[in-house]
Amino acid sequence: QSVLTQPPSASGTPGQRVTISCSGSSSNIGSTTVNWYQQLPGTAPKLLIFSNLQRPSGVPDRFSGSKSGTSASLVISGLQPEDEADYYCAAWDDSLNGRVFGGGTKLTVL
Amino acid sequence: EVQLVESGGGMVQPGRSLRLSCAASGFSFEDYAMHWVRQAPGKGLEWVSGINWNSGSIGYADSVTGRFTISRDNAKNSLFLQMNSLRIDDTALYYCVKDIHVEIRGDMGYYGMDVWGQGTTVTVFS
Numbered sequence: 001q002s003v004l005t006q007p008p009s010a011s012g013t014p015g016q017r018v019t020i021s022c023s024g025s026s027s028n029i030g031s032t033t034v035n036w037y038q039q040l041p042g043t044a045p046k047l048l049i050f051s052n053l054q055r056p057s058g059v060p061d062r063f064s065g066s067k068s069g070t071s072a073s074l075v076i077s078g079l080q081p082e083d084e085a086d087y088y089c090a091a092w093d094d095s096l097n098g099r100v101f102g103g104g105t106k107l108t109v110l
Numbered sequence: 111e112v113q114l115v116e117s118g119g120g121m122v123q124p125g126r127s128l129r130l131s132c133a134a135s136g137f138s139f140e141d142y143a144m145h146w147v148r149q150a151p152g153k154g155l156e157w158v159s160g161i162n163w164n165s166g167s168i169g170y171a172d173s174v175t176g177r178f179t180i181s182r183d184n185a186k187n188s189l190f191l192q193m194n195s196l197r198i199d200d201t202a203l204y205y206c207v208k209d210i211h212v213e214i215r216g217d218m219g220y221y222g223m224d225v226w227g228q229g230t231t232v233t234v235f236s
Contacts, residue, residue: 002154033219037155044205044229045147045155050222088155090223092215098169099145099157099214 003028004089004102011108012079020105022072022089028100032092034072036065039086039104048087049074076107084109112136112225114206119230126196130230132189132206137225140164140184143209145223146191148202148232158204159191160214169214174200196234203229 005023012018022034036049047056049065052072064075072091076083089102118130130146146158159170159180168180179192189206208225211217 032216033221035222037223039155044226045223046226047210047222047224050210050224051219056222056224086154090155090157092221096172098171099160101155101157104154 002103003093003096003100004091006087006089006102006105008103009106009108011110012076013110014079014081016079018076018079018107020074020076020087020089020107022074022102024070024072024091024100026070027095028070028091028093029067029072030070031094034065034067035090036063036072036074037088037090039088040082041085045088079109081109083107112208114208114225114227116204116206116227116230119204119232121233121235122196124197124234124236126234127192127194128196128232130191130193130204130206130232132227134187134189134206134208137208139182139187141212143212143214143221144182144189145207145209145214146180146189147205147207147223147226148200149205149229150199150202153202156202160209161189162214163212167214193232196232198234198236200232201234203231205229 033051037045039045052067053065145160206227207223
């Protein structure tokens with residue numbers, strides 16, 4: 001059971017807008033920022049979003065993040081076939097004194 | 111080129127030990143916190159342990175506390191994970207990961223794992 005809760009799956013057609021949610025608590029998302037990671041099949045994860053909404057260099061602006069209270073969201077606009085991947089949210093947890101991940105959301109591009 | 115290369119994985123029986131190593135290159139290793147993150151076959155990501163830039167702040171997941179020890183050698187640009195009393199549920203691909211901050215908790219919410227190795231596989235079987 002993951003500390004952060006994500007839907008196990010999501011889907012969309014090319015060009016669509018997809019939102020992936022991440023729910024936590026006051027000891028993690030509620031008290032710090034959220035990261036998002038993309039893991040393409042057979043590869044290592046990649047940092048997609050940090051500090052709730054910042055994109056590292058090279059990440060397309062189709063990817064955006066937001067946070068409200070104890071929940072966060074990743075939005076992918078203009079969905080592309082190459083976006084098919086697993087997406088994970090993550091945060092620091094003050095109660096556990098460590099990083100925690102969501103269970104991951106498998107995004108399928110139909 | 112920024113790179114992390116893990117080694118030391120293998121197949122061991124429950125109760126035995128393994129020591130993972132990670133060689134870093136292409137960046138100033140001593141300026142960043144480092145982590146180990148694992149992924150069991152077909153499962154999600156699990157943070158295992160993190161260490162700040164000068165080894166003054168270390169954290170472990172509850173699942174490995176008391177069994178695993180993280181360390182680093184800044185002079186040799188290397189990160190280590192000593193894994194003792196291995197269990198079957200420790201079976202996973204272990205990633206060495208660089209943080210964007212010097213501290214494992216970050217500061218003012220500024221943190222994130224921006225460079226990942228390709229991983230080394232640990233299999234614990236009876």
